[in-house]
Each structure stands twice: as structure tokens, then as C-alpha cells.
Amino acid sequence: KVDAYEAGLKFKSRNFTVNLAAFREEFKNFQLNTFNGSVFLVQNISACKTDLGGLDIWVNNAAALRVQPFLEVSADDWHSLLRANLHGYFYGCRAAAAWMVSAERGRQTGRIVNVSSAADILVVPGLSTYIAAKGAIVALTRTIAVELAARGITVNAVAPGIIDSGMAHSFDQATIDRVVPMKRAGTAQEVAALVAFLASDAAAYISGQII
Numbered sequence: 368k369v370d371a372y373e374a375g376l377k378f379k380s381r382n383f384t385v386n387l388a389a390f391r392e393e394f395k396n397f398q399l400n401t402f403n404g405s406v407f408l409v410q411n412i413s414a415c416k417t418d419l420g421g422l423d424i425w426v427n428n429a430a431a432l433r434v435q436p437f438l439e440v441s442a443d444d445w446h447s448l449l450r451a452n453l454h455g456y457f458y459g460c461r462a463a464a465a466w467m468v469s470a471e472r473g474r475q476t477g478r479i480v481n482v483s484s485a486a487d488i489l490v491v492p493g494l495s496t497y498i499a500a501k502g503a504i505v506a507l508t509r510t511i512a513v514e515l516a517a518r519g520i521t522v523n524a525v526a527p528g529i530i531d532s533g534m535a536h537s538f539d540q541a542t543i544d545r546v547v548p549m550k551r552a553g554t555a556q557e558v559a560a561l562v563a564f565l566a567s568d569a570a571a572y573i574s575g576q577i578i
Contacts, residue, residue, distance in 0.1 A: 412462050412463065412466050416466070421466075422463060422466055422467070422477075423467075423476070423477055423478065424477070424478045424479075424480075424566045425459060425460070425463035425477070425478070425479045425480070426479075426480045426481075426482070426562055426566070427455065427456045427459045427460065427479075427480070427481045427482060427504075428482040429451060429452060429455050429456070429482075430451070430452060430482075430484070430497075431447075431448055431451035431452055431497075432494070432497055433448060433496070433497070434493040434494060435493060435495075435496075436492075436493060437495045440495060440496055444496060445496050448496040448497060448500060449496065449499075449500050452496075452497060452500035452501065452504075453500040453503050453504060456481055456504050456507065457507065460479055460481070460507065460511055460522070463477070463479055464477070464479065464511065464515055464520060467515075467518070467520050468515070468518050468520070474519075475518040475519045475520070476518075476519040476520065477518075477519070477520040477521075478520070478521055478565065478566040478567075478570075479511075479515075479520065479521070479522040479523075480522075480523055480524070480525060480562050480565050480566055481504050481507070481508050481522070481523070481524040481525070482524070482525050482527070482558070482562070483501045483504045483505055483508070483524045483525065483526045483577065484497075484498075484501040484526055484527060484528075485526045485527060485528040486498050486501055487501045487502035487505060487526075488526070489528070489546070501526075504524060505524055505526070505577050508522055508523065508524040508575065508577065509575045509577075512574045512575030513575060516574055516575075521565070521570065521571065521573060521574035522574055522575065523565045523570070523573060523574060523575070523576045523577070523578065524576070524577045524578070525558060525561050525562055525565070525577075525578055526577050526578065527553060527558050528546075528547060528553065529543060529546070529547060529552045529553065530552055530553045530554065530555060530558060531552040531553065531554050531555070532555060538552070561578060565578075
């Protein structure tokens with residue numbers, strides 16, 4: 368099961384503040400699968416329209432990690448990790464973009480930000496499925512950025528390296544010193560600041576970029 372809050376289903380409106388704690392509690396047992404995930408997203412974008420006045424910014428942020436040699440990856444492992452790391456991004460981008468270009472909305476602008484990973488560039492052994500999914504997010508981001516550009520919608524991706532979070536606790540300081548020129552992990556706040564910039568008016572002429 369994927370916690371819908373952790374899957375990055377975050378809504379923003381100019382005039383309202385979303386109670387994310389309540390959102391997380393309501394959807395903590397949500398099963399994100401091929402059918403229900405799509406229906407869920409459409410329903411909640413409709414709720415945004417009704418309760419919050421619309422949807423201007425969409426951020427996809429999800430990750431599940433399993434370290435396995437490639438020859439030990441089962442079909443179930445492959446599909447479960449792709450569901451967690453990739454499929455939700457497709458459904459999220461499609462549902463958000465469909466609303467952003469709709470005639471009902473009255474204007475065609477918007478921001479979509481996908482959180483990917485530097486792992487598809489700095490390849491790490493044992494993460495074949497995770498890296499495949501993150502690489503696909505980069506390709507998806509670039510493709511839909513071109514398709515949606517004329518509609519005033521920007522689509523970018525943030526590709527963090529080692530961030531001081533639960534997933535990074537397996538990296539000791541010696542590893543960080545070796546692979547990170549700054550000799551430290553990044554922080555969630557630093558990632559969030561970049562996401563906020565890409566979602567702002569200051570980034571209106573930036574699209575299809577992986578940062």
C-alpha cells in the first residue's frame with residue numbers, strides 16, 4: 368500500500384490552505400493501483416476545484432527503494448517498485464494537466480514538478496528497478512513539457528542526490544564524503560525550496576528541465 372500523502376498528492380490554491388494532516392489521515396490506507404489510482408486522482412482534483420477554487424500546481428513526490436542485485440529481482444519486485452515509483456507520476460501528471468487545459472478552468476497555465484533522483488545519472492549497483500523508474504520519470508517530464516508548452520504549462524523535475532531523510536540513513540559519512548563534493552547530505556528544506564521556485568511565477572520560462 369502507498370500512503371497517498373507520501374505519494375505527493377499535494378494541492379495548492381491561492382486562497383486556501385490544505386490541512387495535509389487530515390488529508391494524510393483520510394487516505395492513509397489508500398491502495399494505489401492501476402485503476403483506483405486514476406479514479407482517485409480525478410476525484411480529488413474535482414474536490415480541489417469545488418473546495419479550494421482550483422488547481423494551479425501539482426507536485427509528484429514518491430519513492431520506494433529495495434536494494435537487490437539485478438538477477439534477484441522478481442517480476443513482483445519489478446512491478447511493485449514501478450507502481451510505487453512511476454505509475455503514480457503518470458496518473459498525477461495526466462489528471463493535473465487535463466484540469467489545467469480544460470475550458471471549464473478558463474485559463475491555460477500551470478506548474479507540474481516531478482521529484483526524480485540523481486540515481487539515474489550516478490548509477491548505483493543494486494537499484495536497477497528504482498533507477499529504471501526514475502529514468503522514466505525524466506523522460507516523461509521532458510516529453511510532456513514539450514506537449515504542454517503551448518498551453519502555458521511548465522513541467523520540470525527535481526533530481527536530488529543524498530538527502531537527509533529516512534531513505535538516506537544507510538549512507539555513512541565516509542560514503543557521503545566520497546560521492547558528494549559538499550561532504551554533506553542535502554536537506555528536505557533545500558529540495559522544497561527548489562520545488563517552490565519551479566512552481567512560482569519566477570520560473571514561468573523554465574520547462575523540460577531536470578535540476
